[in-house]
Amino acid sequence: MSRAATTRKKMMSNCRECRDAPNVMSSEKSLATLKILSEHCMRYKLFLESANVFKDRWVQDGHNDDTLIILSITNNFLRPNPMRTFLSWPSGAGAEKKIELVISGEPGREIPWLEFPTRPLPSYNIQGYVDFIRSHLNSCNAHNDCNEPELSSNQNPSRLLKIRAIDSTLEVLLIETSTTGYTYTAVSHCWGDSEVAQKMPKTTRDNIQRHIDNWYSISCLTKTFQHAVDITWRLGLEYIWIDSLCIIQHDKDDWEKECRKMAGVYGGARLVISAAHAKDGNGGLYMTSIPYRRIEFQTWAGDTIRAVVTADELQGPARKHDMWKTGEQYWRADDLPLFERAWVFQERMLAKRIVHFTSSELVWECRSQVDCECGDLQDVSASWEEFKVGKSIKTKYFEIARWGNDLERLNFWHDITSQFSARNITHHSDRLPALASTARQIDMPGVLGRYLCGIWEDTIPRNLLWWSQYTDTKQFPRQHSHEATHVRSKDKSIPSWSWLSIEGRVSTWGKALLTLAKITAINYTLATDDPYGACEKGEIQLCAAVSPIKISISTQEDGSSLSEVHRESSPKRYPLIPDTQPFEYSEDELLKLQVIALQFSITHLFTESMILCREKGSAKYRRLGIAxxxxxxxxxxRFEVIIII
Incomplete structure (x- = not known):
């Protein structure tokens, strides 16, 4: 019997609370009560000590009354890792502050109660990062999927940064690549707000020759780029790809050429470095603070209990590792601003292997597995049913892109559009390019039909009935109520019938069980020769029953607005789900619009209609929403032929 097991047995035999603990579904006790219980129970002593190391949290809120500090233990035996521990206290104006305590032991320092896992600690130092990455790179060499070349182009990036060390200083030089094979890293990062992004080091037509002719110190780069170059060099690699420096900025031709290579750039990299916790280039990769705290105390028998405790801020039901373990369409990653960006979703999916520098540890993802420094993502007891242990949406992406049949591809495409639409993008015109390489890999020529601005031709008309999803809009990514959650760009390059015309999360699973509208023509012209690229003209012609209607907007008691549609001669009103939130037209503007409802499909209870407005000076229509x-x-x-643009 191990020392930890012997200690546990000894303590449980003397403590009724410990003997009964596995059978307790939940409990809630104040800190004052815990102090009393801890005099007779080492398990409660552990909870008390774990709470006390975060005393500064409630002291900051002006609390010293131990009766107001509540520790809650919940057990849900239906989950693989059932016990969760929460600490809460009043934070003013009737609100409650709540954190989750994660209590664990370390290898060789196990906690003598089974509900407390044993996990290795993240390294929190550069050599530890290098060792973790190098170990996973070596393991990844044995993965057949991770060395499968067919999904990514073998074409080199047009430019790379070459790295050298002069004494203790690292320098970089921009090189134009040849047909030679290059082993390089690529960086996935946040540019930040416009002010910060403007100051980011860039290659332009004015300075490109200078960058090619002269080595320069990495001290000229942002902290994120400095760290990325540093970790690349420490891994024994001498080339790195950084978008702002390897694509000529403000040059349309070069951008379009390089954009087509994204699958090759990220898929061809030896490793993609993800600056996940940095909101801009000033954030860097390396963690500046250690998120855990240690506790240690003696038992009555003279044994030492040691534990590591972290406190996760709770702004919803999510836990630290949940976003890696589930394929939910709208997961939360509050402390990973990089994951709010639309471009980054594609970069993550395209990469053969990627290491995420989060605020608490490194997370590894490749086509075959996901892992983290603390080991939770490889822990069978903590795995989730959807992806099993060591799997994630990224591993599923590769499986579908490589082996999926037509139905699997289409179903997964719905998840991709939900994930992608939930993320922010700076330039609306980037929405198609930021998804193009992903679409190219998901496509199976001859099976899905043409790619039409985010919708596959063979799924039309059904998948035209996408809808903007307002459920829990404060969650992600636009968290402030005064901000618009769904916006339609004035850029007409993406037609209104495409979900990509809206910035804001949408669902393309659709509501069309029995489609009544018939497609009579599709007039779709590409702006370039790229079948997944920009659209020059996109018109869809449908034949369906059409009814002229009016739209009314009213303000509710809670300040929200309610949009409804109705026939002019009828008092009966129906709720409208607008594409935009708030609605893109004012009440005065609506009076001047010619609006129609197009009978689209029948579900079990309703007739689904597409709400359209006539384009000024034209016989064509633009989409406004569904009802x-x-x-x-x-x-x-009567049935009419309607052209939607």
Missing amino acids: NVDGELFEGS
């Missing part, structure tokens, strides 16, 4: 109506709205209506 659940009944057959009365289309009584006496």
Whole structure:
């Protein structure tokens, strides 16, 4: 029997609370009560000590009354890792502050109660990062999927930064690549707000020759770039790809040429370095603070209990590793600002292997597995049913892109659009390019049909009935109520019938069980020769029953607005799900619009209609949203041919 097991047995035999603990579904005790219980129970002593190391949290909120500090233990035996421990206290104006305590032991320093896991600690030092990455790179060499070349182009990036060390200083030089094979890293990072992004080091037509002719110190780069160059060099590599320095900025031709290579750039990199916790170039890769705290105390028998405790801020139900373990369409990653960016979703999926520098540890993802420094993502007891141990949406992406049949590809595409649409993008015109390489890999020529601005031709008309999802809009990514959650760009390059015309999370799973509208023509012209690229003209012609309607907008008691559609001669009103939030037209503007409802499909309870407005000076229409109506709205209506642009 191990020393930890012997200690546990000895303590449990003398403590009824410890003997009964596995059978307790949940408990809630104040810190004052814990102090009393801890005099007779070492398990409660552990909870008390774990709470006390975060005393500064509630002291900052002006609390010293131990009766107001509540520790809650919840057990859900349906989950693989059932016990969760929460600490809460009042934080003013009736609000409650709540954190989750994660209590664990270290290898060789196990906690003598089974519900407390044993995990290795992240390194929090540069050599530890190098060792973790190098170990996983070596393991990854044995993965057949990770060495599968077919999904990514073998074409080199047009430019790379070459690294050299002069004494203790690292320098870089911009090189134009040849047909030679290069082993390089690539960086996935946040540019930051416009002010910070403007100051980011860039290659332009004015300075490109200078960057090619002269080595320069990495001290000229942002902290994130400095760290990326440093870790690349420490891994024994001498080339790195950084978008702002390897693509000529403000040069449309060069950008379009390089954009087509993204699958090759990220898929061809030896490693993609993800600055996950940095909101801009000033954040860097390396962690500046250690998120855990240690506790140690003696038992009555003279044994030493040692534990490591972290405190996760709770702004919802998510836990630290949940976003890696689930494929939820709208996961939360509050402390990973990089993951709010639309471009980054594609970069993550395209990479053969990627290491994420988070605020607490390194997370490894390749086509075959996901792992982290603390070991949770490889822990069978902590795995989730959806992806199993060591799997994530990235590993599923590769499986679908490489082996999936047509139905699997289409179903996964719905998840991709949900994930992608939930993220922010600086330039609306980038929405198609930021998804193009992903679409190229998911496509199976001859099976899905043409790629039409985020929708596959063979899924039309059904998948035209996408909808903007407002459920829990404060979650992610636009968290402030005064901000618009769904915006339609005035840029007309993406047609209104495409979900990509809206910035804001959407669902493309659709609501069309039995489609009534018939496609009579598709007039789609590409702006370039790239079948996944920009659209020059996108018109879809449908034949369906059409009814002229009006849209009314009213303000509710909670300050929100309610949009409804109705026939002019009828008092009956139906809720509208607008594409935009708030609605893109004012009430005065609506009075001047010619609006119609197009009978689209029938579900079990409703007739689904697409709400369109006539383009000024044209016989064509633009989409405004969708509405659940009944057959009365289309009584006496006639079938018409409608062109949606």
